[in-house]
Amino acid sequence: MRATNPFLQEGLAAAFGRRAFRRVYTLMVLFLAVMTVGIWPKNPIADFLRGGSPPQAFQAVSIALLLLISYLGGRIGLEEYAREDFTAAADLASLPSVPVRAVVSGKFLFAALHTVFLLCLGLPFLAVSVTVCGFRPSALGRACLLIVPPALVVRSAGIFLNLAFDLTPVPRNLALFAVMAALFAGTVVLAPSWSPILLLADPGGSSAGPLLYASFFHALLVLCLIGASFAAMSFRRRRSGG
Amino acid sequence: MAVLAAVPAVGEGGLSMDVTVGLGGAARYGRYTPVIVSLENRGARIEGTLRVESSHIVGFHSQIGSEVHEKRVVLPTRARMRAGFAIPLSTGARPLVVRMMAGGRELIRKEIDLRSILASDRIVAVMSGGASLDFLYGLENRGSPLRLVYPHVESLPESWIGYDGVDLIVLHDIPAGKLSAPQAEAIRRWVTGGGILVVSGGLPALGHAAAGLDALLPSGITGVRMARFLGGVRGIAETRSASWKPLLEEGNLVLASGKDLGAGRIVFAAFDVAASDLADRSEPAGFWQSLLERPRSPVLNPDRSLPADEPDLKAVLASSALEFPSTGAVAVFLAVYGACVAALAWPRTLSGLKPGARCAAFASVSLAAAVAGCLLFGRVLYADAAGLVDVSVVQADPGGLARVRQDTLLAAAAPGTYEVRIASSDVAVEDGGSLSRDPSAELALEVSRGVVVRGIVLPRYGSRVLRLHAVLEFPLEASWKGGGLLLSNRTGAPLRECLVVRGGTAYSIGDAGPGQRTIGAARLETPAARTAADSLRRQLADQTIAGLDKGATWVLGWRTEPLLRVEVPASFARSVRECLVIIEVSPAPLREGSAP
Numbered sequence: 001m002r003a004t005n006p007f008l009q010e011g012l013a014a015a016f017g018r019r020a021f022r023r024v025y026t027l028m029v030l031f032l033a034v035m036t037v038g039i040w041p042k043n044p045i046a047d048f049l050r051g052g053s054p055p056q057a058f059q060a061v062s063i064a065l066l067l068l069i070s071y072l073g074g075r076i077g078l079e080e081y082a083r084e085d086f087t088a089a090a091d092l093a094s095l096p097s098v099p100v101r102a103v104v105s106g107k108f109l110f111a112a113l114h115t116v117f118l119l120c121l122g123l124p125f126l127a128v129s130v131t132v133c134g135f136r137p138s139a140l141g142r143a144c145l146l147i148v149p150p151a152l153v154v155r156s157a158g159i160f161l162n163l164a165f166d167l168t169p170v171p172r173n174l175a176l177f178a179v180m181a182a183l184f185a186g187t188v189v190l191a192p193s194w195s196p197i198l199l200l201a202d203p204g205g206s207s208a209g210p211l212l213y214a215s216f217f218h219a220l221l222v223l224c225l226i227g228a229s230f231a232a233m234s235f236r237r238r239r240s241g242g
Numbered sequence: 243m244a245v246l247a248a249v250p251a252v253g254e255g256g257l258s259m260d261v262t263v264g265l266g267g268a269a270r271y272g273r274y275t276p277v278i279v280s281l282e283n284r285g286a287r288i289e290g291t292l293r294v295e296s297s298h299i300v301g302f303h304s305q306i307g308s309e310v311h312e313k314r315v316v317l318p319t320r321a322r323m324r325a326g327f328a329i330p331l332s333t334g335a336r337p338l339v340v341r342m343m344a345g346g347r348e349l350i351r352k353e354i355d356l357r358s359i360l361a362s363d364r365i366v367a368v369m370s371g372g373a374s375l376d377f378l379y380g381l382e383n384r385g386s387p388l389r390l391v392y393p394h395v396e397s398l399p400e401s402w403i404g405y406d407g408v409d410l411i412v413l414h415d416i417p418a419g420k421l422s423a424p425q426a427e428a429i430r431r432w433v434t435g436g437g438i439l440v441v442s443g444g445l446p447a448l449g450h451a452a453a454g455l456d457a458l459l460p461s462g463i464t465g466v467r468m469a470r471f472l473g474g475v476r477g478i479a480e481t482r483s484a485s486w487k488p489l490l491e492e493g494n495l496v497l498a499s500g501k502d503l504g505a506g507r508i509v510f511a512a513f514d515v516a517a518s519d520l521a522d523r524s525e526p527a528g529f530w531q532s533l534l535e536r537p538r539s540p541v542l543n544p545d546r547s548l549p550a551d552e553p554d555l556k557a558v559l560a561s562s563a564l565e566f567p568s569t570g571a572v573a574v575f576l577a578v579y580g581a582c583v584a585a586l587a588w589p590r591t592l593s594g595l596k597p598g599a600r601c602a603a604f605a606s607v608s609l610a611a612a613v614a615g616c617l618l619f620g621r622v623l624y625a626d627a628a629g630l631v632d633v634s635v636v637q638a639d640p641g642g643l644a645r646v647r648q649d650t651l652l653a654a655a656a657p658g659t660y661e662v663r664i665a666s667s668d669v670a671v672e673d674g675g676s677l678s679r680d681p682s683a684e685l686a687l688e689v690s691r692g693v694v695v696r697g698i699v700l701p702r703y704g705s706r707v708l709r710l711h712a713v714l715e716f717p718l719e720a721s722w723k724g725g726g727l728l729l730s731n732r733t734g735a736p737l738r739e740c741l742v743v744r745g746g747t748a749y750s751i752g753d754a755g756p757g758q759r760t761i762g763a764a765r766l767e768t769p770a771a772r773t774a775a776d777s778l779r780r781q782l783a784d785q786t787i788a789g790l791d792k793g794a795t796w797v798l799g800w801r802t803e804p805l806l807r808v809e810v811p812a813s814f815a816r817s818v819r820e821c822l823v824i825i826e827v828s829p830a831p832l833r834e835g836s837a838p
Contacts, residue, residue, distance in 0.1 A: 009597075016600035022587035025604070029583045033576040040569045045703075046559035049653050052678025054703035055566075117601060120608040124579050127615035128572055131624055134655040134702035137616055 007106025008113075010086060015114055018082040025121055028068060032125045036061055041132065058126065058133035062143045062200045065122040067184070069147060070154040073115055074176040077158020080169075089163045093236035100233045104163075108226055111155045119147055139203045145211060146203075149218030150196040154180055156225035164232035191217075255285030257317075259350050261340050264359045265399070266391025269331055269407055271362050274542055274670065276404035277327040278397060279340055283317040290315055290344030291688075294327050299334040307332070309673070310686040315342070327689070328403035328670070330542070331360060363389035364534070365407055369398075369421075370414035373446075373516030380521075381531055388534070400424035402431035402713055403670045406542045410533060411439045413455050414516050415446035421455060430458055431668075431713035434504030434643045438533060443479030444514025459510060471495050471513070472523055478512045486510065490529045498529055504639040504713070509533065542670050542711055555649055555707065556781070559677075567623035575618065579611040629653050630817040633782060634804045636716065638825040644716030648806050649674070652698060653705040662695040665807040666712055669693055674707030710806050720797045721828040727761040729754045729797065737799030737823055739779075742766055743787050744795045754799055782822055795827040 015021045041048070041055040048054055079086045092103050123140070130139055157179040161172060187195035194214045260280040269275035277294055292315045297308035311327050329338065341351040364386055368375050375390060395416055399405060411429060421429075433439045441447075441455060447463050459481065466477045471492045478495065486499035489509065500509040511529070513520075520526045585591055586607060592600045634648035652660060664671070671693060673685050688694040698706050717732040727742060736755040741748040742765075750770035751761050783798060790796050801821040810817075 012597035012601065016592075016597040016604070019589060022589075026580075026584050026587050029580050033573075033580050036576060037569060037573045040572050041566050042569060044559075044565060045653070045655075046677070048703050049559075049677045049705045052676075052703065054655070113601075117605060120605045120612075121583065123608055124611035124615045125576070127612040128575060128619045130616070131620035131655065132566055134657070136656055137620060140612075140616075 005102060005106035005109060007087075007103055008110045009106075011107070011110030011114065014082045014085040015076075015110075015117075018085060020081040024072060024081060028072065028118070029121060031068070032061065032064065032122055035064055036125050036129060040129075054134045055132060057129040058135060058139070058143075059201050059203060061122075061125045061129050062147065062203065063197055065119070065125065066147045066151060066196060066200060067180075069115060069118045069122065069151040070180055070184075071176075072118065073111070073151050073155035074158040074180065075173075076114065077111060077155040078162050078172050078176060080172070089233075089236070090166055092163075093233065094240045096237070100230060100237060103233060104226060104230045107159050107163075108156065108229075111159060112152060115148055115152050115155055118151075119144060135203055142211065143200060143203055145215060146196050146199050149215050149222070150183055153183060153218050153221045153225070156222050156229070160225045160229045160232065163229045164236075255288075255349070256283065257285060257288065257342065257350050258282045259340065259342065259352055261338075261352050261354055262397055263338060263354055263356065265365065265367055265397075265405070265408060266393035267359055268361065268363070268365050268389050268391045269356070269359050270365060271331060271333045271335070271360055273407035274328045274330050274403050275407050276397075276399040276401075277329050277338065277340070279325045279327070280322065281315070281317055281325070281342065282322045284320060287319055288315070288317040288342070288344055288349065290342055290349065292325055293339075293341050293343060294329055295339040295341070296329050296331065297336045298332040299336065307673075308685070312686060312688040314688070314690055326399055326401065326404065328399065328401050328406070330670075330672070331356065335360065361389060363387045364409040366390050366410045366412065366534075367405075367408045368392050368412045368414060369395065369416055370412070370516060371416065373414055373514075375412060375414075375516055377521035378530060378534070381527055381534065395421060395425075398425045398428075400428050401668050402428045402435060403542065403668070403711075405429065405432040405437060406670075408432075408437065411437065412442065412515065413439065413450075413458065414442045414514075415449055416455065420452060426455070426458055430503070430641075431643060433458075433506035433508055434639055434641060434713050435645055435711075436505040438507050438509065438536060440509045440511060440515065440533065442515040443477075443510060443512035444517065445477045446514055446516075447477075447479035447512075458508065469495060471497060472520060472525060474519065476513055476517065479510075480512070481510060489532070490525065492525070497525075503641050504637075504643060504645055507536075542672065555651070555674075556785075559651070567619055571623060572619070575615065579607075579615075582607050582611070624655070630808070630810050632804055632808055632817075632819045632821075633778070634710075634806060634821045635782075635786065636801070636805055636821060636823045638716050638718040638823060640719055640828055642715060642717045643713055644718070644805070644823075646710070646712045646714055646805050648710040648712075648804060648808070650708045650710060650808050651677075651705060652700070652708070652810065653677075653703075654700045655703060657702050657704065658700055660698040660700060660706075660810055662698065662708065663809045663811065664693040664695070664710065665809075666714070667692050668714075669710050669712040669806060671695060672709040672711070674709050677705045677707065678703075710808070712806055714805050716805065718823065718825055719828070720825045722795075723760065725763050727751075727766070727795075727797070727827060729759045729761065731756050731759070735801055735803065737801060740797060740799035741770060741783070741787075742795065742797055742827075743790060746787065746790075746792050748783075748787060748798075751797075754797075778818065778820055779822075782820060786822060786824065790824070791826075797825050797827060799823050 036057065039057045039060050041057065075081065092098055126140055126143055130137055158176060161167065161175050184197050188197055192198050193210050194217050196214060199210055199214055262278040263269060264275050279292060292313045294311045295308060309330065311329060313325050315325065317323060335356055338354040338356060339351065342349045366378065366388060368390060370392060378388060378390060405428065429439060439458060441459055445466060448466055450463055464480045466479045468475055469478045486501045488496045489500050490498035497513055498509060498511045500507050586604055592603060631651045632648060634646055636644045636646050638644040652662060667689050671687055686696040688696060695708065700706060719730040721728050731737060731754050734756055736753050738753050740751045740754050742751055748770045749766045751765055779800065786798065801823055804819050804821040
């Protein structure tokens with residue numbers, strides 16, 4: 001993989017070179033493994049046939065994966081891990097030789113690639129539980145389409161917060177939680193048909209409409225956050241006299 | 243019924259249709275009933291499907307349960323044909339709809355209101371040229387009311403299932419033609435399944451051989467002589483049936499004798515049961531009363547929805563085919579994956595590689611694990627389609643027939659529409675519904691050489707139970723001979739892991755291959771440690787042994803292949819078939835006419 005954008009290279013180098021990131025991957029896999037084994041159906045199949053309620057391991061793992069990727073992605077967007085490896089936003093704002101466009105595109109490209117990578121790490125957990133829960137393997141694709149866009153929204157929100165404001169760790173993390181609460185809990189209440197949590201809870205849904213609407217909604221949010229990040233970075237550049 | 247048949251429906255292209263429902267115009271709630279459809283085609287050749295649709299109201303919420311019985315029909319120009327069906331009429335049955343379909347179009351249709359023929363009365367079917375047994379209405383009646391019907395020979399069903407609604411059949415004489423071989427066989431199977439057949443003697447007995455009734459009397463009638471009994475001189479038929487149990491005697495004359503056949507009984511009355519001067523006599527009245535009071539427990543029951551705690555079904559559900567991959571298996575798989583990720587995350591593992599290559603290494607391991615997980619837990623350890631579990635209990639009877647009760651559970655993790663093919667056509671298929679008590683959708687049965695049950699729609703973790711009943715040829719005999727046990731197996735297949743059960747104790751006697759085998763008394767001294775190694779077999783054998791009459795001796799064994807072969811044309815990774823055969827040991831080798 002040849003990365004020409006310095007900010008993409010910077011992200012990749014940190015994500016696959018720094019110990020903090022590697023520990024995140026290991027802990028993420030460990031958490032999902034313990035969870036999958038813990039919720040693995042232990043009763044005989046006959047109990048599920050009698051009760052008419054299938055095992056929910058696939059839904060639980062996919063929702064956990066969504067929340068985990070979103071949270072970790074948001075923190076990575078805020079540059080919480082290996083912070084010393086990333087050029088600070090304030091420094092970028094004061095360097096007129098570095099185009100704002102390169103900064104924003106590099107950071108968001110890395111965000112997209114790394115979100116997909118985090119999904120890959122969690123894919124085996126979805127794969128082992130998909131059939132046991134009574135879904136065709138195609139439900140994996142649907143789950144991926146439901147996990148990546150909202151996770152990218154949270155990650156983009158983290159990047160925007162990082163580029164726009166010089167926040168201390170506590171407000172940064174509070175802001176991240178607020179974004180996640182709005183996106184995941186808020187949509188459950190206000191827009192249930194677009195809620196990624198509710199859509200993942202019903203992966204066998206035959207209609208593609210809600211999936212497309214939700215993806216479109218999340219893509220729109222990501223585009224808005226890219227635009228907002230660009231605007232915020234440009235504003236900071238102008239303010240610093242660059 | 244006469245009204246139903248008298249108004250034929252006329253459809254497109256010169257096709258007309260008559261429908262006869264019930265036996266002699268009578269049918270019972272909660273039983274199967276024969277439906278005979280007569281078609282006449284005066285137009286162009288027709289190739290299509292004849293459908294009989296029965297529906298009934300289920301439960302308090304007035305849901306409609308329905309069942310469609312179909313037969314493929316080819317009707318050339320100027321041709322007539324008759325098609326027979328045996329249709330379950332549940333309590334709450336709605337009008338029957340009979341239609342002929344071709345090329346997706348309805349050519350002709352007839353709707354039959356069942357209210358005029360359906361009743362809860364006990365039905366006595368009398369096959370007679372003219373004699374009447376209406377005097378039976380005058381008997382003191384302790385059960386539900388009687389209904390006597392006199393069906394025409396040509397309208398008699400050719401399947402034992404069609405007689406399900408009848409409590410007693412009286413064969414008096416058949417003047418116009420005779421019973422066809424399938425009709426006689428159907429009656430024999432109905433008796434084996436629990437019916438009571440009375441064959442009249444007297445002078446009408448001389449015509450029994452010509453009418454095909456002799457096939458129902460294992461001994462045959464040797465002649466009729468005149469004798470004084472029941473207050474007059476009458477004809478009394480003689481048979482070779484020395485082993486039959488006397489039921490009515492006068493002096494040294496046996497006036498009626500009976501013999502159990504399977505779960506039912508054949509009664510031979512040596513006198514003319516319809517003789518008009520016998521109506522007021524007390525002896526025949528007592529004879530009839532004893533027959534009519536004998537409770538008949540029907541084998542079939544369209545009203546029944548099988549409860550999940552029914553013993554056979556419990557055994558089905560205990561099958562090892564219905565288990566998830568173990569937690570240990572998933573833990574090992576994920577531990578291996580976790581170890582791979584941890585190894586890649588180890589600082590020295592990928593130290594020489596560029597970040598992009600490291601990313602590719604991580605992603606490759608994850609994707610490979612995902613594919614392996616899909617295959618291992620979706621194909622190898624767990625079927626991605628569905629499972630089929632058959633458990634059948636075959637009760638062999640000395641007459642060479644066997645009653646088969648088979649529970650077939652179709653269960654699927656993933657949703658889908660399935661089709662079940664049953665190799666035999668003379669089989670009653672009862673819909674046991676789903677284990678989760680979800681309302682059952684429509685069931686379509688196509689009967690040709692076998693039965694195809696179509697349109698079984700299963701949701702995620704859905705199930706459908708079908709209970710099959712059949713009476714089939716199964717020449718297996720067991721009898722005591724000189725202190726040993728003689729097993730005569732002419733079924734063509736061996737019985738495995740046989741047990742002899744006496745007084746509730748099981749003795750292992752090994753396999754019984756085709757042919758004759760004598761088991762010495764010494765083999766029957768050490769009880770079997772356990773009835774079977776497999777849990778499903780053990781549970782099924784234990785519950786069957788617990789239900790056996792402890793005063794008799796029984797032989798139990800396992801067939802590798804069930805008598806009713808059920809297949810699902812789909813890619814099934816799992817199917818479990820267990821077939822338990824039971825036979826009661828006769829006191830002596832069975833030879834007609836020989837006294838025990």
